[in-house]
Amino acid sequence: MTDQRPIKSPREIAPLTLPAWTYRNAELNELEYEALFRPSWQFACHVNQVKNVGDFVTLDLLRDSIVVLRGKDNELRAFMNVCRHRGAKLLDGAGACKARVTCPYHGWSYNLRGELAGMPAEKTVPGADKKQLGLRAVELEILCGLVFVSVVPGGPSLTEMWKDYIHLLEPYKLEEMVPLEEPWIESWACNWKVGVDNNLENYHVPVGHPGYDRLLDSDLGGFMNEHGVAGSKSTLRDKLSSQWSERMYQQMAPDLNDALPEDVRKSWMFFTMPPNIGIDIYGDSMDVFQFLPLTAETCTVRYPIFVRPDARREMKVLRYLNARINRQVSAEDKLLSERVQVGLNSHGFEFGPLSEYEGCIHDFHDRVRKACPVTTLPEAPAPGALRQVNDRMLRGADIAAA
Numbered sequence: 001m002t003d004q005r006p007i008k009s010p011r012e013i014a015p016l017t018l019p020a021w022t023y024r025n026a027e028l029n030e031l032e033y034e035a036l037f038r039p040s041w042q043f044a045c046h047v048n049q050v051k052n053v054g055d056f057v058t059l060d061l062l063r064d065s066i067v068v069l070r071g072k073d074n075e076l077r078a079f080m081n082v083c084r085h086r087g088a089k090l091l092d093g094a095g096a097c098k099a100r101v102t103c104p105y106h107g108w109s110y111n112l113r114g115e116l117a118g119m120p121a122e123k124t125v126p127g128a129d130k131k132q133l134g135l136r137a138v139e140l141e142i143l144c145g146l147v148f149v150s151v152v153p154g155g156p157s158l159t160e161m162w163k164d165y166i167h168l169l170e171p172y173k174l175e176e177m178v179p180l181e182e183p184w185i186e187s188w189a190c191n192w193k194v195g196v197d198n199n200l201e202n203y204h205v206p207v208g209h210p211g212y213d214r215l216l217d218s219d220l221g222g223f224m225n226e227h228g229v230a231g232s233k234s235t236l237r238d239k240l241s242s243q244w245s246e247r248m249y250q251q252m253a254p255d256l257n258d259a260l261p262e263d264v265r266k267s268w269m270f271f272t273m274p275p276n277i278g279i280d281i282y283g284d285s286m287d288v289f290q291f292l293p294l295t296a297e298t299c300t301v302r303y304p305i306f307v308r309p310d311a312r313r314e315m316k317v318l319r320y321l322n323a324r325i326n327r328q329v330s331a332e333d334k335l336l337s338e339r340v341q342v343g344l345n346s347h348g349f350e351f352g353p354l355s356e357y358e359g360c361i362h363d364f365h366d367r368v369r370k371a372c373p374v375t376t377l378p379e380a381p382a383p384g385a386l387r388q389v390n391d392r393m394l395r396g397a398d399i400a401a402a
Helices: 026-037 158-162 166-172 192-199 210-215 244-256 313-344 356-371 386-401
Strands: 042-046 055-060 065-070 076-080 094-096 100-102 109-111 116-118 137-143 146-150 184-188 216-218 230-236 267-273 277-281 286-293 299-303 305-307
Touching: 026 286, 026 356, 026 386, 042 055, 042 065, 042 286, 065 146, 137 158, 158 166, 166 267, 184 313, 192 286, 192 299, 192 313, 192 356, 210 216, 210 244, 210 313, 230 244, 244 313, 299 313
Parallel strands: none
Antiparallel strands: 042 146, 055 065, 055 094, 065 076, 076 137, 100 109, 109 116, 137 146, 184 299, 216 230, 230 267, 267 277, 277 286, 286 299, 286 305
């Protein structure tokens, strides 16, 4: 039996939502990155993208670049992707290193354990202790084949955060998956929290995603545990859709997903993890939906897709149908989120009451308020004062707790 915390009713939580100013303030965007993103688990890659010695994948966040690297001892490690000499970025994208990571600026090189291995004209750098100049390590953990990194250590492990729901992931054999194609990455004209808010609820599905509504019997309420990991299960409808790609998917999926247990062949699982991760699992594939902040009113959406190896022509057709359906859903989500951002700039706008189907938004907003208490203020502090006000509020909270 899953140990899960009931999603709170809007009537049980005050204030209802974050103030509108928190979705358009540049100083807050920087603060949220420090307080929410750097200590959180961020998806980097799948283990099968870094299978061989020297394989690497990079992840670029707002201010930090991270590299995941397979060592000669076959261990995966993560490091800050920056040279310890003058700060040049070391690697881009994904690829393979033979034996060392070499800085493109002055040629400082690091072995696959992150240790400084070479310095051109080393005698001209007196007093340099190579043992102290290795790459900065970053925390790494693997969940069902998915590799996550955390720049600031000390929070709960992925195993702890997901312990209630691991059994729901296991039937889909995520650890066997490989990338379907290059990750889809695009910019959305909205604050990152607008995208997350949208991804945290199914209340908008019947109106905002008519294709999903034709295709799926969706759980609008969902479930959530104490760590804010939330999910919902949707099932392919028995009534066939009027749209051809959806109808074909409904007809083909149950038989083609024969590698899975029968009770999940028609199921789609949607998970979220604070502050910004979505994991969508289908019988034929999986994607990770990751909202990364750019400016106060723009974000990057990173959307890699993974599949179990299966060369059947029919499975390729099924994946094409899935991609067609979900690219349309993603386009709808982008449009909806950008429309919300436009509305958030309206003078005097504040959010209205939320549905009980939007309970996960409350948990997310509570986490933002805890990390950045300045977001409890109805109006933004004066320009240049936000961080100082937030620090003062944090000190006050600490005094009250003591």
